[in-house]
Amino acid sequence: MSKIIGIDLGTTNSCAAIVENGAVKLVPYKGGEFIIPSIFAIDDKGNELIGHEAKRQWQLNPRNTVYAAKRLVGRSYASDIVGAMKKQVAYEMKPGERNDVLLDIGHKSFRLAEISAKILNKIRQVAQDYLGEKVTRAVVTVPAYFTDRQRQAVKDAGKMIQLEVVRIINEPTAAALAYGIGKNLHETTVIYDLGGGTFDVSIIEIRDRVFEVKATGGDIFLGGLDFDQAMIQHVLDDFTKKHGIDLSTDPVAMQRIKDLAERVKIDLSSRESAPFSVPFVTMTPQGQPLNIDFTFTRKLLEELTTPLVDRTVAILERVMADAGLEYKNVDELLLVGGQTRMPVVQKRLEKIFGKAPSKGVHPDEAVAIGAALYAHSLEDNSDLRLQLLDVIPMAIGLERAGGEFHTVFARNAAIPNAKAIDATTSYDGQTEVAMRIFQGDAPQVAQNELLGDFLFSGLKPGPSGSARLEITFDVSIEGILTMSARDLDTGKQMKTTVRVTQS
Ligand SMILES: Nc1ncnc2c1ncn2[C@@H]1O[C@H](COP(=O)(O)OP(=O)(O)OP(=O)(O)O)[C@@H](O)[C@H]1O
Ligand SMILES: [Mg+2]
Structure with missing residues (x-):
């Protein structure tokens, strides 16, 4: 069997690694770089560009350059998150057939899984070039x-390019493996x-080769991009104040500002102040060129982003409470993700935990x-034995009358896991039972994410309340749900149809 590679499919950066001759290493790309920007673009000649090639041209071609698509994966078009993204990015979105998000780039429509597939394929090619197989x-x-x-959407993306995603694992769990x-x-x-x-926090108990997740939490819409966005907003407001011009409607200006915001933000992790200058960003109605000329200080950046860091801390506190753990009983704090390089993040955590973060992992x-x-441990001839015990991040359950959410698996339930519930018919002659399944922590389904609209059919017609069904919820080791139903009177498995599926 061929090698199984490990892929970190990041919002901004992706990266692959392999185990070779007993040593684990990152797959280098054209000599030195390990990181491939998670960016997909179509240039004006219709060529598809992925990674560095896409990033290099994004200032000039913002409408046809897709970045941060991971934030949209598996989202309903009508969701608040999609609404917020529309305001921040220059590429166009439209609703798909199944209430998913479609991206319009270079006069073509792409599903999100297709964009993930393009990026996965690029990473795969880089790995193939390196391995020669x-x-x-x-x-x-x-x-x-x-x-x-x-x-599911990530699995689908793999299928599109004949890349078998043998296992999906959680990013923080993967980081713990690298460390432990x-x-x-x-x-x-x-x-x-x-x-x-994205922001994730997981509490993991490591017992040699056993990695047991005690609790997890996070926010899919909280990451470095939001730190950039806080800076961008400040610069735009300042420009409007000075010149009475709103730059937010100018995609090329916005892309230059975005690019610079990230660079200045990174600079401010190692210095106290940095210039934020964009020459000739626009013109006055009289045709006079205008520049952005601003000095950003670390202090200002910290002030602007305090609410973001506060949100991570609130999530951390909840996860600690879920695990019944006190800060003083934590042996190691691991920082992962580029945005943890921001000094104030480290300082804040050091204060909370009463000790400095571990230096044992590369963020x-x-x-x-x-x-x-983990991939290596799954290979046939592997001598690496690992046990991962993970959890689901949010409750899974079904809709009850009045839109109430009935929990079947609580958040942090261990996976794999299966549970069965009993059901019956509610009118005479009923041959099908419908069930809407949601994931989330809100008491009303409307605030949770719809996973699917399941229809179990093939019941023998009878009086209302006479049928006896057993409906089984099965959550795999990857956190993916499968539903099935059995007619207890006949013992027969019922036909299951899903009416709303993933994007
Ligand atoms: N020195 C630094 N100081 C502050 N921020 C930094 C620094 N270096 C990188 N970043 C930020 O880290 C973020 C990228 O981190 P990373 O590569 O871990 O994310 P990702 O894996 O693409 O995303 P995710 O894990 O959320 O899907 C970017 O927003 C980048 O600006
Ligand atoms: Mg990441």
Whole structure:
């Protein structure tokens, strides 16, 4: 069998790793770089560009350059998150047939899974070039806070390019593997993963080769991009104040500002102030060129982004409470994700935990390394034995009368897991039972994510309330739900149809 590679499919950056001759390493791309920007574009000649090539031209071609698509995966077009994204990005979105999001780029429509597939394919090619052999199987990481629907979308993306996603694992869990394998540890670790797009926190007990997740939490819409956005908003407001011109409607100006915001933000992790200058960003109605000329200080950046850091801390606190854990009983704090390089993030956590974060993991590389180690453990001839015990990040349940959410699996329920509930008919002659399944922590289904509209058919008609059905919810080790139903009177498995599926 061919090699299984590990892939960190990030919001902003992706990366692959492999185990070769007993050593785990990142797959280098054209010499030195390990990271491939998660960007897809179509240029004016209709060529598809992925990764560095796409990033290089995004200032000039913002409408046809897709970035941060991971934030849209598995989302309904009507959701608030999609609404918020529409305001921030220059590429066009429209609703798809199944209430999903379609992207319009270069006069073509793309489903989100197709964009993920393009990026996965690029990473696969890079790995193939390096290994000199075909790559058909991968372990792919996703945010711990991804729903069933979002996980499905990653599997679908793999299928589109004949890349078998043999296992999906959670990013913080992968980071813990990178940190803990081969050290014979017995400790409780907190993984705080603040990347480009998402925030995850997981509490993981490591007992040598056993990695048991105690609790997890996160926010799919909290990451470096939001730190950039806070800076961008400040610069735009300042420009409007000075010149009375709103730059937010000018896509090329916006792309230049966005690009610079990230660079200045990164600079401010190692210096106290940095210039924020965009020459000739626009013109006055009289045709006079205008520049953005601003000096950003670290202090200002910290002020603007305090609410974001506060949100991560609130989530951390909830996850600690869910695990019944006190800060003083945490053995190690691991920081993962590029945005944790911001000094104030580290300082804040150091204060909360009463100790400095571990230096034992590389914030950009740990997730891919962990994925590769896990991939290696799944290979036939592997001598690496690992046990991952993970949890679901949000409750899974069904809709009851009045839109009430009835929990079947509570959040942080261990996976794999299966549960059966009893059901019956509610009118005479009924031959089908419908059920709407949701994932989320809100008491009303309207605030949760719809996973599917299931229809179980083939019941023998009879009086209302006479049928006896058993409906089984099965959550796989990857956090993916499968539903089935059995007619207890006949013992027969019923036909299951899903009416709303993933994007
Ligand atoms: N030195 C730095 N200081 C502050 N932020 C940084 C620094 N280096 C990188 N970042 C930020 O980290 C983010 C990228 O982190 P990372 O590569 O871990 O994310 P990702 O894996 O693409 O996203 P996610 O894990 O959320 O899907 C970007 O927003 C980037 O600006
Ligand atoms: Mg990441």
